[in-house]
Amino acid sequence: xxxxxxxAGKTLVVRMQGELDxxxxxxxxxxIDEKVTGGQANNVLFNFQSVNFMDSSGLGxxxxxxxxxxxxxxxxxxxxxxxxxxxxxxxxxxxxxxxxFHTEQEALRNV
Amino acid sequence: MDNYMKLEIPxxxxxxxxxxxxxxxxxxxxxxxxxxISDIKTAVSEAVTNAIIHGYENGPGIIMISSVLTGSRLxxxxxxxxxxxxxxxxxxxxxxxxxxxLERSGMGFTIMENFMDEFTVTSSPGQGTTVTMVKxxxxxxxxxxx
Numbered sequence: 001x002x003x004x005x006x007x008a009g010k011t012l013v014v015r016m017q018g019e020l021d022x023x024x025x026x027x028x029x030x031x032i033d034e035k036v037t038g039g040q041a042n043n044v045l046f047n048f049q050s051v052n053f054m055d056s057s058g059l060g061x062x063x064x065x066x067x068x069x070x071x072x073x074x075x076x077x078x079x080x081x082x083x084x085x086x087x088x089x090x091x092x093x094x095x096x097x098x099x100x101f102h103t104e105q106e107a108l109r110n111v
Numbered sequence: 112m113d114n115y116m117k118l119e120i121p122x123x124x125x126x127x128x129x130x131x132x133x134x135x136x137x138x139x140x141x142x143x144x145x146x147x148i149s150d151i152k153t154a155v156s157e158a159v160t161n162a163i164i165h166g167y168e169n170g171p172g173i174i175m176i177s178s179v180l181t182g183s184r185l186x187x188x189x190x191x192x193x194x195x196x197x198x199x200x201x202x203x204x205x206x207x208x209x210x211x212x213l214e215r216s217g218m219g220f221t222i223m224e225n226f227m228d229e230f231t232v233t234s235s236p237g238q239g240t241t242v243t244m245v246k247x248x249x250x251x252x253x254x255x256x257x
Binding site for chain 1 (some may be wrong): 124125127152157160164214215216219225
């Protein structure tokens with residue numbers, strides 16, 4: 001798992017690449033939390049374009065960021081879900097809490 | 112029995128990806144669809160992660176993974192010899208987790224149950240947990256010759 005983080009205004013855009021599981025989520029969690037707790041980011045956008053695998057550990061990481069960001073009054077969004085990730089989102093009902101968009105641009109327009 | 116495989120790994124998180132890819136590679140001989148392979152990888156990942164986090168609580172321990180392919184039916188068994196589960200019915204409830212502080216989503220069993228065609232858990236506190244899952248490719252069994 002590799003991730004590129006960039007700021008788009010007050011939104012942290014997290015472009016992930018690879019597989020999101022128990023082994024790989026910890027580093028990503030730390031990277032995101034540094035920006036959120038440091039106050040640089042109000043919102044977080046997860047871009048799943050290059051994520052071809054996610055299990056419940058990835059789900060837990062996203063939900064954890066959702067709770068932390070919501071507490072600060074921000075929003076968490078997701079975009080570009082690939083079918084395996086989409087399936088986990090749907091089963092967990094995550095898309096009922098986190099708005100999902102087709103593209104990063106579309107998501108950023110709706111922050 | 113058409114074919115089988117057995118795999119023994121230490122309960123290390125870096126083996127999660129190896130375990131799911133190994134089982135998926137074994138399953139590939141049955142010519143599954145991409146979605147079926149994806150379901151198997153996710154279910155195996157959940158079972159192995161549970162063994163590491165809950166069975167061995169991130170400590171040392173052995174995980175045994177075996178798989179039997181019979182026609183279009185793939186049976187996968189994941190065994191740990193760790194702490195076991197006191198209340199399986201409670202553990203199977205969606206969103207239930209004993210480790211919320213680790214940001215566990217509590218969706219592991221729900222995913223295994225939904226992504227596979229059959230799913231059973233047996234466990235004895237202090238002795239370990241066995242998860243057995245079945246995937247029938249194309250959703251149907253091989254037609255019988257008449």
